[in-house]
Amino acid sequence: xxxxxxxxxxxxxxxLVALAATFAIQVYTAVVAAAPxxxxxxxxxxxxxxxxxxxxxxxxxxxxAMAGSLVCxxxxxxxxxxxxxxxxxxxxxxxxxxxxxxxxxxxxLLVAAAFLTGFGxxxxxxxxxxxxxxxxxxxxxxxxxxxKQTGVPAGAALAGALLPALALAAGWRIAFFAVAVLGIAVMxxxxxxxxxxxxxxAIRTRMSLxxxxxxxxxxxxxxxxxxxxxxxxxxxxVQATLTSFLVVYLTDGLGWSLVASGLALATATFAAVVGRIxxxxxxxxxxxxxxxxxxxxxxxxxxGVALALAxxxxxxxxxxxxxxxxxxxAIGWNGVQLSELARRAPPxxxxxxxxxxxxxTFGGVVAGPLVSSMxxxxxxxxxxxxxxxxxxxxxxxxxxxxxxxxxxxxxx
Numbered sequence: 134x135x136x137x138x139x140x141x142x143x144x145x146x147x148x149l150v151a152l153a154a155t156f157a158i159q160v161y162t163a164v165v166a167a168a169p170x171x172x173x174x175x176x177x178x179x180x181x182x183x184x185x186x187x188x189x190x191x192x193x194x195x196x197x198a199m200a201g202s203l204v205c206x207x208x209x210x211x212x213x214x215x216x217x218x219x220x221x222x223x224x225x226x227x228x229x230x231x232x233x234x235x236x237x238x239x240x241x242l243l244v245a246a247a248f249l250t251g252f253g254x255x256x257x258x259x260x261x262x263x264x265x266x267x268x269x270x271x272x273x274x275x276x277x278x279x280x281k282q283t284g285v286p287a288g289a290a291l292a293g294a295l296l297p298a299l300a301l302a303a304g305w306r307i308a309f310f311a312v313a314v315l316g317i318a319v320m321x322x323x324x325x326x327x328x329x330x331x332x333x334x335a336i337r338t339r340m341s342l343x344x345x346x347x348x349x350x351x352x353x354x355x356x357x358x359x360x361x362x363x364x365x366x367x368x369x370x371v372q373a374t375l376t377s378f379l380v381v382y383l384t385d386g387l388g389w390s391l392v393a394s395g396l397a398l399a400t401a402t403f404a405a406v407v408g409r410i411x412x413x414x415x416x417x418x419x420x421x422x423x424x425x426x427x428x429x430x431x432x433x434x435x436x437g438v439a440l441a442l443a444x445x446x447x448x449x450x451x452x453x454x455x456x457x458x459x460x461x462x463a464i465g466w467n468g469v470q471l472s473e474l475a476r477r478a479p480p481x482x483x484x485x486x487x488x489x490x491x492x493x494t495f496g497g498v499v500a501g502p503l504v505s506s507m508x509x510x511x512x513x514x515x516x517x518x519x520x521x522x523x524x525x526x527x528x529x530x531x532x533x534x535x536x537x538x539x540x541x542x543x544x545x
Contacts, residue, residue: 148268152277154326155261156284158218161296161319162254163288165225166194168312169232169247170377171292171398173389174384176305180235189506190247191377195498197251204345206485207254213331214484219320221260224253226316233309236469255495259488261474264330266475266483272417274476279413279468286405286464289376297391303313348482348489352530357477358486360533361470364426365494367529368466370501371433371522375401375463377502379456382515387445387452400453401460408461409468416469423470430530433462436517437523441516463526 169176169190201221209217228250235242261281269277299308352358379401383394412429416422436459443452471487478486505518 140150148265148270148277150326151268151330152281153266154215154323154330155218155264155469157283157335158319158323159257159261159281159284160223160288160291161222161316162257163285164292164312164423165229165250165288165290165316166254167292167376167398168229168296171192171289171296171395172300172305172308173299173378173381175412176232179305188242189503190240191373191502192499192506193244194251194254195312195373195495195502197248197253198255198498199251199492199495200248201252201255203255203349204258204488205259206348206488207344209256209260209263209484209488213327214263215323215327215331217256218260219323221253221256222316222320222323225250226253226313226320228253229309229316230313233306233313251495255491258491259484262475262487263484264479268330271476272325275416275422275469275472276410276413278472278475279416282468282471283406283409285467285533286402286409286460289464290402290406293380293395301392326394344534348485349492351479351482351486352489352493355477358474358490361474361477362490362493364430364466364529364533365470365490366497366500367525368426368430368433368463368470369494369497370504371437371463371526372466373498374505374518374522375459377480378505378509378515378518381521382440382519383452386514386516387443387447393449397453397456401456402464403460404457405460405464408465411461412465413468413472416472422469422473426466427530427534429462429466429469430526430528430533432530434523434527436462437519437526441519441523463522466534 201224205217205221228246228248231242231246231249235246262278265277265281267275290452294306296305296312301312352362360486376398379398380394383389383397384391389397412425416425420428436455439455440459443455474487474490475483501522505515508517509515509519511517
């Protein structure tokens with residue numbers, strides 16, 4: 134063990150501290166990531182763009198997340214996961230504050246702010262995976278990762294529930310500044326956990342492109358890691374499309390108010406919190422993770438088709454349960470996938486492997502909203518984007534189910 138590494142402490146208290154710290158950081162970064170999509174109907178006119186461009190904006194944010202996720206592994210090894218998470222939160226806070234301060238039609242600065250926000254969001258998953266992989270018992274791995282990942286829909290739900298009302302009361306810029314200030318509080322509150330949780334290696338090798346891309350090579354040469362990463366690309370594209378376009382689809386396409394549309398997003402994301410926990414329990418105790426991920430993909434396909442067929446005549450008592458079901462599936466997969474990545478990664482490489490897989494996954498986050506924006510421009514609406522998302526979910530689920538069946542046949 135390196136001289137400056139703390140003793141390994143995988144006890145129950147260390148595990149609870151790790152889960153609480155990583156969950157809080159995840160919630161905050163999820164609020165930042167969701168804020169532009171939630172407030173798109175009010176911020177877009179002020180910045181001289183149309184709401185349809187939110188997909189391009191989210192793609193730029195995700196491109197930043199790809200870069201942050203790919204390069205973070207070496208920094209986590211050098212400085213510790215919590216320290217890297219604090220710096221990442223700082224990037225998110227600066228990025229959202231930049232957006233709040235932008236003048237109208239400042240497109241280049243908007244691009245820079247979006248990329249910076251994404252660059253801060255990217256390392257969070259890899260950093261938390263490194264901590265949780267060391268402090269979580271193997272028989273609770275999927276559930277623990279799933280609980281931590283509920284921070285993503287929980288943050289998006291908070292954004293959907295609180296930011297529209299704050300924006301209507303004080304303006305969207307004040308709402309964004311409030312999120313930036315919250316980031317400072319998160320950074321400070323994480324400091325006491327560093328001594329207990331950060332594992333630092335006294336290495337001072339020179340950073341290189343070969344070292345940065347080495348974890349991608351590991352994923353490509355290990356079939357199970359490769360399959361999980363490809364499934365992550367597909368599911369991330371669907372999740373990003375749902376969270377990016379549900380509000381504008383309901384407001385522009387179905388005539389809902391901004392507050393009611395925000396409630397629908399909150400419903401989907403709160404349901405995803407429950408879904409992630411249930412999927413995690415099932416993956417630990419009932420079904421193998423591959424089957425869980427396959428079922429998620431097939432069910433998300435059905436929800437996507439139903440949402441695309443909705444019209445203004447559908448009452449809220451039909452659409453809100455549909456949004457909840459879509460949230461349970463399309464936003465419920467991450468914990469199971471991440472726990473399997475960490476479990477199957479070579480020893481000592483959980484951060485690097487999940488970071489590299491996150492780089493690929495964020496490619497889906499880039500592609501999903503971008504394709505949906507293009508389809509919205511061509512068709513004049515958002516239904517085509519949800520239909521394509523349904524197809525992607527269905528194909529991914531079917532392939533996972535087929536591979537899982539072949540793997541079981543091979544074992545028998």
